[in-house]
Each structure stands twice: as C-alpha cells, then as structure tokens.
Amino acid sequence: MLTLAHFDWLYPMTSAPLQDAYLIMQGSEGGGTVLAMGTGEPPNCGGSRWDMHGTLALPGLVNSHHHLFQTLTRGYAPNQGLFAWLQSLFPLWGHLNPEAIYQSALIGLAELMLSGCTTTSDHLYIVPEGQDSMRFFEATIEAAKRLGIRLYVTRGAMTRGWDHGGRGPSNLIEDEDTVLQNMQDLVNRHHDPSPLAQIKVALSPVSLPAVSARFMKETARLAETLDVRLHTHGWETLDERQWVQNVYGTTELALFDEWGWLQDRTWFAHAVHANKEVIDLLGQRNVAISHCPTSNMRLGSGIAPIRSFLDAGNTVALGVDGSASNDGSHLLAEARQALLLARVLGGAAAMTVEEALHLATTQGAQALGWPEIGQLAVGLPADVAVFRIDDLFHSGAMAPLEALLFCQPVLAEVVVIGGEVRVWQGKIPGIDWSAEVARHQLLSRQLLETQK
Numbered sequence: 055m056l057t058l059a060h061f062d063w064l065y066p067m068t069s070a071p072l073q074d075a076y077l078i079m080q081g082s083e084g085g086g087t088v089l090a091m092g093t094g095e096p097p098n099c100g101g102s103r104w105d106m107h108g109t110l111a112l113p114g115l116v117n118s119h120h121h122l123f124q125t126l127t128r129g130y131a132p133n134q135g136l137f138a139w140l141q142s143l144f145p146l147w148g149h150l151n152p153e154a155i156y157q158s159a160l161i162g163l164a165e166l167m168l169s170g171c172t173t174t175s176d177h178l179y180i181v182p183e184g185q186d187s188m189r190f191f192e193a194t195i196e197a198a199k200r201l202g203i204r205l206y207v208t209r210g211a212m213t214r215g216w217d218h219g220g221r222g223p224s225n226l227i228e229d230e231d232t233v234l235q236n237m238q239d240l241v242n243r244h245h246d247p248s249p250l251a252q253i254k255v256a257l258s259p260v261s262l263p264a265v266s267a268r269f270m271k272e273t274a275r276l277a278e279t280l281d282v283r284l285h286t287h288g289w290e291t292l293d294e295r296q297w298v299q300n301v302y303g304t305t306e307l308a309l310f311d312e313w314g315w316l317q318d319r320t321w322f323a324h325a326v327h328a329n330k331e332v333i334d335l336l337g338q339r340n341v342a343i344s345h346c347p348t349s350n351m352r353l354g355s356g357i358a359p360i361r362s363f364l365d366a367g368n369t370v371a372l373g374v375d376g377s378a379s380n381d382g383s384h385l386l387a388e389a390r391q392a393l394l395l396a397r398v399l400g401g402a403a404a405m406t407v408e409e410a411l412h413l414a415t416t417q418g419a420q421a422l423g424w425p426e427i428g429q430l431a432v433g434l435p436a437d438v439a440v441f442r443i444d445d446l447f448h449s450g451a452m453a454p455l456e457a458l459l460f461c462q463p464v465l466a467e468v469v470v471i472g473g474e475v476r477v478w479q480g481k482i483p484g485i486d487w488s489a490e491v492a493r494h495q496l497l498s499r500q501l502l503e504t505q506k
C-alpha cells in the first residue's frame with residue numbers, strides 16, 4: 055500500500071481539482087490501482103506514506119508517438135527537412151542491432167519517465183537486413199519491463215525501397231509477408247488487451263512513401279483480425295503530399311479511406327497539413343491524431359491546425375516524436391510547446407493550459423484506445439506524475455496549472471506506475487545511470503564511426 059499525502063494540488067483531469075489532497079494506491083507490478091482519493095488527512099491504510107507538500111499531482115502523462123531508437127542519433131542533420139533528414143540518417147540506422155535498440159530504449163524511456171510520462175508508444179520501423187526483427191522489438195520490451203513503464207509497441211516497417219519508387223535504402227526494406235507474419239507473432243506473444251497491461255502491440259507501416267498499397271491494405275485487414283490498433287505518419291510534409299499526388303494521382307485522405315485506415319482503431323502522427331476535409335472525415339470516423347509540435351518545428355514541417363481539430367471534437371494526443379527530430383523526450387515541455395505553438399497560429403486564446411494538459415493525459419489515452427489511463431479515479435490504474443511547484447522555477451506563480459505550463463518545464467519529483475514508485479526525488483533508483491549513459495554513448499559513437 056502506498057499513500058501520498060498533502061499534495062498542494064491534485065488534478066485528476068476527469069473530475070474537479072483537489073487542494074491539500076491525498077492518493078492511496080495498491081501496488082502490484084503495473085497492475086496496481088487507486089484505492090482512495092480525497093482531501094485533508096488521509097486514513098491510515100498501512101504500508102508506505104510520504105508527504106507531498108509543495109507539489110502538484112497529475113495522472114501519469116501519455117506519449118502517443120515516438121521512435122526510441124533515435125536517441126542514438128540526436129542532433130544530426132540539423133538544418134534539413136524530413137526527407138533530406140531521413141536520407142542523412144538511414145546509413146547510420148542501417149547498423150542498428152538488438153543491443154543498440156535495447157540501450158536506446160532504456161535511455162529514451164528513462165528520459166520520458168523523468169518528465170512525468172508513465173505510458174509511451176514506440177514506432178520502431180528500422181530492421182536492417184540480416185537482423186532478427188523479433189529480437190528488435192523484444193529488446194525494447196525488455197527495457198520497458200526493467201523500468202516499469204507502460205509501453206505501446208507499434209510494429210513499424212519499410213517495404214518500398216528507392217528501386218521501386220519508394221523512400222528507403224534497400225538494406226532497410228523488409229519482405230511484406232514476413233513482416234505481416236511477424237506482426238501476428240508479436241501480437242500473440244506480447245499484446246495484453248487489459249486496462250492494467252504493461253505491454254500492448256499495434257501495427258504501424260512507417261508512411262505512405264515507404265510502403266506499398268498492398269501492405270497498407272493487408273495491415274488494416276490484419277489489425278481487424280487480431281483486434282489491435284493501427285498507427286502511421288500522415289499529412290506530415292508537403293513533400294509527402296506531392297509524392298502521393300505524383301504516384302497515385304490522389305490525396306492521402308482518399309488512399310487511407312480506400313485502404314481501410316479511417317476507422318476508430320487508427321491514430322495518425324502529425325496531421326500538419328490537414329485541411330477541413332481531413333479534419334471532418336477523421337472526426338466522423340473517430341480517428342485520433344498525435345500532435346508533435348517540437349518535431350514539426352525542428353524539421354520545418356509546418357504548424358498542425360490543432361484548434362480546428364479540437365473545435366471539431368477530434369481526439370488530439372501529444373507526441374515527443376524523435377528522438378532525432380526533437381531531440382529531447384520531455385513530455386511536460388511538449389505540452390508547453392503545443393500550447394505556445396497553437397497561439398502562434400491562432401492567437402492567445404487558441405489553447406488553454408487545461409487543454410494542453412488534456413492532450414498529454416486524457417486525449418493521449420483516447421488516442422491509444424486505453425481510456426482507463428490518463429486520468430486519476432478510484433479503481434483505475436495508479437499512474438501518477440508529481441511535480442514540485444514550490445521551487446525557484448515556479449516562485450511567484452500562484453496559479454498552479456499556469457505555474458506548471460508557463461514557467462520553465464521541470465522534471466518530475468515522483469512518478470508512480472501501477473502503484474509502484476518508479477521515480478523518486480527526480481531519480482530512477484536501482485540503476486547505475488552513469489554506466490548506462492556511458493554504454494549508450496559508446497554505441498552512438500560506434501554508429502557514427504561506421505560512416506568513416
């Protein structure tokens with residue numbers, strides 16, 4: 055049993071905020087739930103009890119789009135847009151192996167947890183020729199299990215290379231039938247449909263220019279058969295829109311619709327260049343999007359019309375994307391970016407702090423088809439992110455949510471996942487992080503050396 059007492063503020067997100075609040079949680083390796091939530095002095099339930107004065111608690115944040123392997127290649131191609139950036143990075147990614155995937159995931163997942171994230175998706179779409187794809191995905195799962203974070207593995211793939219008019223080098227192109235079989239194996243082995251799951255699996259061809267029409271259709275069909283979710287990049291750049299026009303003579307929206315992708319099991323990353331027709335149809339079909347503001351700015355892709363999506367009632371989640379196009383994984387900072395970028399496009403009233411936090415919590419949960427997370431309520435998963443609001447960075451800000459979103463984004467003080475404390479006093483205990491960072495740095499340097 056774990057009792058966290060006397061938060062200055064607790065924002066459950068689906069019920070009214072509580073002042074001088076407590077949470078009582080049962081821990082059981084990811085499966086723990088909230089037993090009680092209230093104000094004032096908590097009842098004595100035994101177990102551990104900690105005082106949380108000077109802090110604000112939120113549901114654990116939800117990251118809906120990411121590529122953990124990219125933590126090994128941060129800061130590359132600093133002045134290039136998506137396509138040129140990918141071309142610069144493919145030669146390095148061609149040398150990834152299970153060991154590098156594990157280490158990149160460990161560092162990327164830890165970084166997310168330290169920012170208050172308790173559930174993340176990961177879109178791994180690089181399996182170099184000769185590598186065992188199952189080992190790649192299981193390396194990521196192993197890292198998540200070591201840290202205790204909830205992970206939505208999305209099985210990415212590139213199947214259409216340069217030689218077939220696509221967008222990937224031949225050593226990164228996988229055979230479609232092999233990938234489809236592997237998707238099925240991965241789901242059978244690791245997908246847990248329960249609300250208290252630690253690992254879930256979705257299917258995610260990388261993007262329209264890097265896969266075939268057949269593969270998109272087959273993936274949608276397989277998702278239906280296995281009853282799992284679908285994920286891919288959509289409407290990210292004008293260049294991709296042009297490619298689709300040149301190759302198929304139509305729009306991305308028409309293709310996704312024709313190929314069975316516009317259904318409520320789908321969430322798309324980006325939607326930067328979504329027009330009214332896209333927003334309306336995605337809304338009608340209950341298709342979610344993952345907004346990745348920093349990545350869109352870093353690559354100069356554009357500004358997603360998030361206000362229009364929200365006004366139409368669509369689900370808009372948040373993604374740090376990257377880590378080679380962000381190049382950080384700070385989910386609270388990403389919520390702040392979303393808030394500020396919406397205002398660049400639509401003025402100061404374009405997004406409120408509450409809306410920005412919903413993107414990172416309840417909306418993230420909706421996008422992942424996992425409505426039990428992203429909120430705090432009795433009986434739901436005990437995933438909590440706690441931030442100090444009494445420190446130097448927040449001093450002088452008396453409104454708690456405004457303090458958290460407008461002041462400098464800080465790291466989490468405490469993170470609880472499934473009732474288990476995973477971050478304590480801003481650190482992930484029990485792991486020698488200097489050794490893990492040294493290992494990660496070495497693997498990153500080795501990737502760079504392959505290019506000499």
Ligand SMILES: [Zn+2]
Pocket residue numbers: 119120121177287323375376
């Ligand atoms: Zn992405």
